[in-house]
Structures are given as structure tokens and as C-alpha cells.
Amino acid sequence: MDGIVSWPGEESSITSRPARRLRTSPSVLHADVDAFYAAVEQRDKPSLRGHPVIVGGLGPRGVVATASYEARRYGVRSAMSMAEARARCPQAAFLAPRFAVYRAVSAQIMDIFAEFSALVEPLSLDEAYLDIATSAHEPISTEAAVEIARRIKEKVRAVTGLSISVGAGNSKLVAKIASDLDKPDGLRVVPAGAEADFLAPLPVTRIPGVGPATAARLHNVGVHTIGELAALSEEEAANLLGRAHGRHLWALAHGWDDRAVCADRAAKSVSVEDTFDQDIADPGRLRIVVRAMAERVVERLRAHTLSGRTISVKVRLTDFTTLTRSATLPAPTDDVRVVRRLAERLLTEVDTSSGVRLIGVGISGLTDWVQLNLFADDRGGRPTGGAGEVSTGTPGTASPMHTDPPASAVPWTPGQDVVHRRYGPGWVQGSGRGWVTVRFETRDTPVGPVRSFRDADPELHPAESP
DNA sequence: TCTGGGGTCCTAGGACCC
DNA sequence: TCTGGGGTCCTAGGACCC
Numbered sequence: 018m019d020g021i022v023s024w025p026g027e028e029s030s031i032t033s034r035p036a037r038r039l040r041t042s043p044s045v046l047h048a049d050v051d052a053f054y055a056a057v058e059q060r061d062k063p064s065l066r067g068h069p070v071i072v073g074g075l076g077p078r079g080v081v082a083t084a085s086y087e088a089r090r091y092g093v094r095s096a097m098s099m100a101e102a103r104a105r106c107p108q109a110a111f112l113a114p115r116f117a118v119y120r121a122v123s124a125q126i127m128d129i130f131a132e133f134s135a136l137v138e139p140l141s142l143d144e145a146y147l148d149i150a151t152s153a154h155e156p157i158s159t160e161a162a163v164e165i166a167r168r169i170k171e172k173v174r175a176v177t178g179l180s181i182s183v184g185a186g187n188s189k190l191v192a193k194i195a196s197d198l199d200k201p202d203g204l205r206v207v208p209a210g211a212e213a214d215f216l217a218p219l220p221v222t223r224i225p226g227v228g229p230a231t232a233a234r235l236h237n238v239g240v241h242t243i244g245e246l247a248a249l250s251e252e253e254a255a256n257l258l259g260r261a262h263g264r265h266l267w268a269l270a271h272g273w274d275d276r277a278v279c280a281d282r283a284a285k286s287v288s289v290e291d292t293f294d295q296d297i298a299d300p301g302r303l304r305i306v307v308r309a310m311a312e313r314v315v316e317r318l319r320a321h322t323l324s325g326r327t328i329s330v331k332v333r334l335t336d337f338t339t340l341t342r343s344a345t346l347p348a349p350t351d352d353v354r355v356v357r358r359l360a361e362r363l364l365t366e367v368d369t370s371s372g373v374r375l376i377g378v379g380i381s382g383l384t385d386w387v388q389l390n391l392f393a394d395d396r397g398g399r400p401t402g403g404a405g406e407v408s409t410g411t412p413g414t415a416s417p418m419h420t421d422p423p424a425s426a427v428p429w430t431p432g433q434d435v436v437h438r439r440y441g442p443g444w445v446q447g448s449g450r451g452w453v454t455v456r457f458e459t460r461d462t463p464v465g466p467v468r469s470f471r472d473a474d475p476e477l478h479p480a481e482s483p
Numbered sequence: 484t485c486t487g488g489g490g491t492c493c494t495a496g497g498a499c500c501c
Numbered sequence: 502t503c504t505g506g507g508g509t510c511c512t513a514g515g516a517c518c519c
Contacts, residue, residue, distance in 0.1 A: 230515085290488060491516100
């Protein structure tokens with residue numbers, strides 16, 4: 018494993034922070050594709066190579082997603098309105114994003130990253146952290162990190178035709194900043210021990226998490242560089258920027274960053290939103306839109322076999338003020354009807370008479386299973402309300418999702434503990450003639466929904482520890 | 484030249500419970 | 502009759518990232 022030392026400044030810290038460990042070698046890599054969407058378009062259409070390319074929304078309210086480096090020379094930037102981009106660089110090719118293609122290329126790139134590290138944390142379609150300490154038994158030398166970075170760049174170029182920038186350091190922060198620093202086609206490894214000197218002269222805005230608001234507060238007190246932020250006391254940083262944020266940024270400014278590279282981070286929310294070409298004030302139309310968006314978000318939720326407890330509606334008014342209304346159900350749901358009805362109700366709680374430019378519907382409080390009819394009565398029969406309101410009970414009325422013919426019979430024993438990917442833990446109430454009836458809830462809980470399945474349903478299996 | 488869509492994390496106040 | 506404090510959950514909003 019990587020060599021490790023304890024958190025510097027631990028003793029002088031105002032608060033009693035838990036002992037932390039910092040790496041002593043540049044074993045964290047950050048890699049991202051240069052101008053990803055635009056580069057894919059130039060790759061696929063040779064006539065675009067060497068010319069400014071701008072990918073983004075082409076509607077009246079579109080913004081730039083990615084500008085090629087040729088377009089950046091004209092001052093075109095991500096998140097800029099398309100109108101401004103057109104004004105700055107009228108000769109550019111303006112293209113709508115092709116997300117299906119980008120996703121496919123992204124999968125190729127992530128596969129390549131996986132060849133170099135067992136621990137890859139994707140941050141977006143074109144960006145990831147790699148932990149290269151996991152397979153090494155000794156600290157990674159600067160030369161070894163450079164060599165790995167060089168091979169990754171080579172392989173990505175050979176397979177996808179795209180150029181990436183890679184940074185390496187002893188932490189996520191250093192790796193990320195290093196990869197940014199000599200883009201495009203960059204390769205920058207910060208040697209062990211050189212982190213503080215590397216960070217100190219850079220502008221604070223290089224730290225991910227320092228945006229316009231934070232930068233303005235820091236500039237107000239004369240802090241412009243990372244070194245100057247580090248020179249504040251922890252208390253000053255906390256007072257200026259908020260307790261958690263201030264302390265976090267202050268620690269980062271010292272290079273004290275022990276965040277682990279973490280694959281498989283579970284999603285916390287799912288949402289969809291739409292900006293209209295023209296504002297809508299008609300309540301009837303808004304109601305139809307919010308219902309359609311509820312359907313879209315539930316589709317996405319179900320595609321990931323998730324369900325959620327909190328439904329949110331987001332409304333952006335003509336003057337750009339943004340309001341949210343949310344409500345939390347007693348139990349997670351993935352039922353369109355429930356989400357649609359709630360979203361509609363939440364929409365009525367905001368005054369939309371002045372006109373709306375954007376509506377969104379989101380679901381959070383996610384679980385990977387759904388609890389049906391929380392208020393089902395003791396017979397496991399008719400639900401009396403709540404999140405699910407799904408008919409349950411007798412064989413033959415099982416969910417349409419589970420109508421596949423049984424491939425093989427499984428000897429279910431009444432009383433057996435089982436789990437279901439969607440419905441969670443339960444136990445077998447009875448079985449026979451190709452069907453098994455399950456009550457979802459542990460046995461100590463008196464009330465729980467009952468469902469029946471074909472007994473070969475692959476989503477239903479014995480609990481891991483009976 | 485008016486400002487996308489998908490997320491994450493934090494804060495602050497109030498409700499509620501012990 | 503009046504009083505307290507801590508923990509947790511919920512809601513709304515804001516900053517930030519790609």
C-alpha cells in the first residue's frame with residue numbers, strides 16, 4: 018500500500034479532529050477528456066477539425082455545453098448563452114449534443130481507466146479519479162506515476178482518437194488541479210512533498226468548490242491565492258465561509274485532503290427539468306407539463322430499480338427566481354400515479370401567474386427497493402392509502418412486471434426469509450402450483466404488503482443470512 | 484448576449500420527541 | 502405553572518460542479 022503519514026497540523030488544530038492520513042506518494046490520478054463533446058464531433062466529422070465547434074442547446078434559450086479550443090480563442094466558454102457564443106464566434110459550427118454517442122465513448126474510456134486501476138471513481142462522462150496505490154505494495158515514485166499517466170493517455174488516444182489530460186498527486190485536490198494546469202493534452206505529476214509549493218501561488222478559484230460567491234468573500238478580505246487562504250486561521254475561514262465549507266476549503270488550501278477514491282457511489286436523487294422556449298403562465302398547460310415530467314422522472318427511477326420518498330417540484334419564474342416545493346411520503350414509491358398527483362399538488366403551492374420559464378420534478382430519499390401500500394390491512398389485502406395503492410394478495414394478480422413463465426420451480430418453504438430486489442426483505446407465506454406468496458417486512462413487523470410471484474422469478478431469492 | 488440539465492453538499496429554522 | 506436541552510427529520514434555498 019501507499020506510504021502514509023498523519024495529518025500535519027493535527028496538534029495545532031483548534032478543534033479536535035480525528036487523526037487523518039495523507040499519502041506520501043502521487044498515487045491519485047485525475048483524468049479528463051479535453052473539450053469532450055466538441056472533440057467527439059471533430060473526431061467524427063473531419064471537416065470540423067481545426068475549426069471552432071460549439072456544442073450546446075440550439076433553441077432560443079440554449080447555452081454552451083462545450084466549446085472546442087479553436088472556439089475558446091474567441092472567448093466562448095461553457096455555460097455561456099448560445100446567443101453570446103454566436104456573437105463572439107459566428108463562423109463556428111453550432112451542434113446539438115449527441116449524448117448517446119458520448120455515453121458510448123465514455124464507456125470505452127472508463128474501461129481503459131479500469132485497466133490501470135481497480136479503483137476508478139467516475140465524476141462525469143469524461144472525467145474520473147484513479148487510485149493507483151491499490152495494486153502497488155510500495156509508494157508510487159514520481160517516475161512511475163508519469164509512466165502510468167503516459168500509458169493511459171496513449172491508450173485513450175489509440176482507442177478513441179481523443180486527447181486527455183492527466184494529473185497526479187497525493188490527493189484528489191492536487192491531482193485535479195494538476196490535470197487542469199497544462200490542458201489540453203496535459204500530463205502533470207506533483208512529486209511527494211512538493212504539494213504545498215505547488216498549491217500556494219495558485220489563485221483560490223483553482224480549488225474546486227470555490228465559485229464566484231466564495232471567491233468574492235475571499236477577495237473581500239484580501240485573499241487571492243491558495244497560500245493566502247492557508248495563512249488564515251481555521252476559525253477565520255469558518256467564520257467567513259461557513260462552518261463546514263470554510264474548514265474544508267481551509268484544509269484543502271494546506272493540501273490536507275484525505276478524501277478516498279470511491280467507486281460505485283450510490284445516486285441520491287433523480288430529476289428532470291425543462292426550460293421552455295417561451296414562458297408559460299397558463300395553469301392548465303403547466304399542470305400538463307408537470308404531469309409529463311413526473312412520468313419521465315419515474316421512468317428514469319424505475320430504469321434503475323429505485324424508488325424514493327421525497328418528491329420535489331422546481332419552478333423558475335420569468336424573473337429567474339427559483340422556488341422549490343417538496344413533500345415526503347411515509348414510504349418509498351415508484352408509482353407514477355403517486356408521483357404525478359403529488360407533483361401536481363406541489364405545483365399549486367407556488368404562484369405561477371407571472372409566468373414560468375422552467376419546471377422540474379425530482380425524487381430523492383432513494384432506496385433500491387419499494388415498499389408497497391404501507392397501510393395495508395392485516396390480511397395483506399386491500400391497501401387503505403399511502404404510497405403504493407397496489408392490488409395484492411392472491412396468485413394470479415401478481416404485478417405485470419412478473420408475468421414471465423417460470424423456467425424452473427424453486428422449493429419455497431413457508432416461513433423462509435427472502436429478499437426481492439425491488440420490494441426488499443420479506444418472508445414466504447405460502448407457495449404452490451408455480452406461485453409463491455411473500456409478505457414484505459421482517460417477521461417482527463406486524464403489518465406488511467403481500468405479493469405473489471412466479472416461483473422462478475429471478476428477482477426473488479433467499480435472504481443472505483437466514 | 485439574458486442565463487441548460489443533471490447532480491452534490493450545506494445551512495437554517497421549525498416540528499417533534501425524549 | 503413554567504422551564505430546558507439535544508437529537509432527528511423535514512422543508513426551502515443557495516453555492517457549486519461538469
